[in-house]
Amino acid sequence: MTHNNNNVVSRSNDPEQIDLIDLVLQLWRGKWVIGAFIAVFIMLALAYIMLAKEKWTSTAIISQPDAAQIATYSNALNILYGGAAPSMLDIQTRAIGRFNSAFSALSQALNNQEVPEKLTIEAAVKGQSLPLSVSYVGESAEAAQKQLAQYIQIVDEQTAKELSLDLKDNIKQQITTLNDSLQNQEKVSQEQKDLRMKQIGEALKFAEAAKITTPKIQQTQDVTQETMFLLGSEALNSMIQHEATRPLVFSGAYYQTKQNLLDIQNLNVNPDTIHVYRYVMKPDLPIRRDSPKKGITLILATLLGGIIGSGVVLGRNALRNYQRREI
Incomplete structure (x- = not known):
């Protein structure tokens, strides 16, 4: 006890x-x-x-454009460069890459405003470049969804216009190149014609000096520069008149170049037909706000x-x- x-x-x-x-x-x-x-x-x-102020985040997932979304631009490149044109996959990759760069620039600009706006773009899957996840923080669920869709459209239109302008510059450069090529071929053809006229003229002098008026050889395919005077002065005079009025003779490469030039001159790619992204998931309507969290x-x-x-x-x-x- x-x-x-x-x-x-x-x-x-x-x-x-x-x-x-x-x-x-x-x-x-x-x-x-x-x-x-x-x-x-x-x-x-x-x-x-x-x-x-309430904060709501709307998110979308995008990837490279489909072939149909970039078809007009791709076809223009094929006409412009032929076999040297980039592949469809390269064009798609470059398009989404330019979209990514432009979107990042817009995000930085919005963040540097007096009243910052939060717009982000990043890889949706870690370690993979595509698809991309883009998001926007707004004061309401509807506002965030609408603004994100608008910014995506703005960047898409801006990038499409840039691609169109680049294409126009390339078209101008290619037209200049092809015109220079045609001029060079025409110059060569004219020089060939002048040389031919000179050769016939020399042969005519020899024929007149030798008093040969009619042909002295039977097989014209055996005629060379040294034996051309044997065709006679009459035939040589006729040849000179014919050569003077005959149009310039061009190779098949000249007409192919001419065709390429016409095709390129008729190129007119409307930026509205170019889209540089494809939705994997459209901007969603957030159901939970980021802040303030009541509970x-x-x-x-x-x-x-x-x-x-x-x-x-x-x-x-x-x-x-x-x-x-x-x-």
Whole structure:
């Protein structure tokens, strides 16, 4: 009996147990103060939830354009460069690459505004360049979805116009190149004609000097520059008149160049027919806002109010006890 009583006394004199019980009692006695702080912080949290700007994030996933979306541009390149034109896959990859660069530039510009806007583009799958995930943060779910779709369209149209302008510059350059080629071929053909006229003229001089008026050879295919005078002055005069009025003779390469030039001159790619991306997932309508989060905000407000209220109660009691000991 005596042993049990000693154990009870020993436990009751344990300073840690006494402090814990005293702490709980102090908090219980100050429950109204703690409750008041919690109520105040909950009210502040509700005011924050009501007044803070909402943030909603709409997301879309895009990839390289389909062949049909870039067909007019691809066909123009094939006409422009023939066998040296890039493949369809290369064109698709370059198109989405330019879209990515333009979208990133727009994102940076929006972020540097006086009132920043959050527009992001990144790889949808880590370690893979495609597809791309694009997102926009707005003040409402509908606004975020609409604005994201609008920015994607703006970048698409801008990139398509840039591709069209680049194509026009390439067309001008190629037209210049082909015209130069035609002029060179015409010059060579004219020089060949002039040389032919000169050769016939020299042969005519020899024929007149030798007083040969009629042909002295039967097989014309055996005629060379040295034996041409044997055709006679009459035949040579006729040949000179014929050569003078005959149009220039061109090779098949000349007419192929001419055809290529006409095809290129008729190229007219409308930017509206070019699209540099394809939707894997259109901009979604977010169902949960990013902030403010009502549940988490209220929980944090309750915890913060309880902690501060408890601190006030314990601090006030500690101050009173200290003042009593001083007296």
